[in-house]
Amino acid sequence: MESEYVTTPFGRRPMSLAMLLKQRRGEAIEAGTTRNKWKLFRSVCEARAGLDVTDRALTVLDALLTFFPDDELSSEKALVVFPSNAQLSLRARGMAAATLRRHLAVLVEAGLISRKDSPNGKRYVRRGREGGIDEAYGFSLAPLLARAVEIETMAARIAADRQMLRGMKERVTICRRDIAKLISAAVWEAVPGDWERMSSIYQAILQRIPRAATIENLAPIIEDLETIRQGIVNLLELHEKMQMTSANESQIGRHIQNSHPESISESEPGLETGEGLSGDCGPRKEPEREPVETPGNGRDGSSFSIRTSVGKLKSFPLSMVLQACPDIADYGPGGSIGSWRDLITAAVIVRSMLGVSPSTYEEAASVMGPENAATVMACILQRGGCIHSAGAYLRDLTRRARRGEFALSPMLMALSRAKSLLTSGAGT
Template structure:
């Protein structure tokens, strides 16, 4: 039975082992295999590059499929089509006979169709008395149906790669735009930095983008661009924070000079809101700042150094506290920092966002707190809520309550930290009382 399915080429075309293997593979398909011929053809078009066929060859395959009478290709039915060259040329949009033969050979070579030649090389069908086809000679679509699953998987992979490549190109375009505009902003704001070197590196990376981009060639370029964008953004962010801190220091210095005080005993100007700055504060938060200063300039310098993380002056906003004090009062927040460590205010802000999500605090509640209290103070409040988690039923509701109090100028962040410090360090709490 297997030997009967082998058909050698007619005329001068030689028989090869590869041709025999393709015929065997076409015949050895699972029983009951079926596919919609037009859906399968779309998969072939999608996987064209992987199959090694041209668009003209696909036109010929489309024409061959049109001669199959059913929409479903089935292994239970005959899969041989037998159009004449004239008919096939008409359905192939008038393709020349020589071109038609060349692309038919390409489809055979790609393993999508096979020839079933008659004794005289003609394509025809022999029917029985009842009109049923007994034997057909022409082109067999069996290899196409046998490879249906392989072709569909190949098409899906190529489609996914194309979508990924498109997404990478979009990310690359956005990244190029971001870097160009960030560099322009740095120049316009006169931000200190070796921007000529950064611009040169940026141009060097762009020159490495190939004309025919692939996922493999774009991936390292995109990583370099995104790393460059992150570095520039961090530098600009740091510059802006330093500018805000400098503005706050200037305001504090003017306040000290206008107060005509003999000495400075405050640790920081900020257990209350800026509308209600307190005059005297406990001396256990920053002992270096509580010692009486004979030199007023030294007192102002120490005061500004400890207040450099104070957030911008917005209505109702609370000032920040030394990071070491916050971590002493709320040690649990450190577990949620990058790598389980908090070494900067940026790490604290990142940890606060993680804790907000963990405690089911809505983004709107946290954004409102950040807007009213300031980002650093809102992060400190989240750290306090985490530390007192067993005593708070609804973290989100409690945060909204504190935000409303801060808007009215009734919330003292220092009292909350002091209460936690008394629990952690009872002796210090007694000393401050």
């Protein structure tokens, strides 16, 4: 049992009221309190952040516990250990004497041990005639046992918080994966929606995730991510329902049309007049020749020049663009393109689908103009597997357009000729 008198520091170390309070608190051990010293040490390690001790200080505490002969710390036993600095250094993995003293001070300041200094500052024990300990001077482990309940509670709370934080990080990871793949699926399937804005909001939320995540700062981020995910799921489900309804109506329409199998309108698409070009849609994967700097002639006899001025491309009628690049219409609002605005909207979706960065597309739009940049994206989509990297290809065309070395007309005419050849070949 620890003596209850106050011990003051040896040497030049001053006494303070805080030291007195810690010493008294460390002696306030309830009768019958016992703890396994190694289980209690593990709790101290778990609660290290809350106790404000370092891992090196815990190494010193581990060494001090090895000098206590029993595994059980009890309020009925003397809890003072009195190792020499040399022996304590050896059990502290060879820690230097100055480092040892610094971490012993940390343990005392944290209220895990207390000093019980002898008259001359040495650590030793005085034994009685029967060999029992009458008085011991060194480091008392009584504060550690006195705070056992507090330490164990703190360790349990920290462990629970760590487990909760791990679960929250897993939820963030799952939400990030779900949102990214759902947006990609929506763009790939040409589901109507402002997916560019949705992606921007998603990226903005990701920027809020701190490097040192905590329960407090992750909770609102998870809520925002789950809200976005649910909104995307709702849009996709609504689109699926509309598709099912449209499919049912289409089946009814085909059943009515089949009563007139001789009708030509069922097997041939209608022609759209405009700039003397057909609105027919055909296969897309015929490789085209590289754009050349030669003028081309439209079917109506009008001439298309390579460029009107350096870095300035000539625009072409929307009907001609759709004639040469029919696949872009699938990505327009409602699956069709009726204006330049619809084409630009579809080009943004195709840009994201083909992996072209926003900065690359914005630079192309700045150099070529929004309509021409959208036309180039339609051509890239139409060429399909012929282009290995859409972003690199668009950057090259932008550089050429800035130098005045690129024209849209050869590209559009090449696609139109390839489509006409495929259509005529299929007819024969």
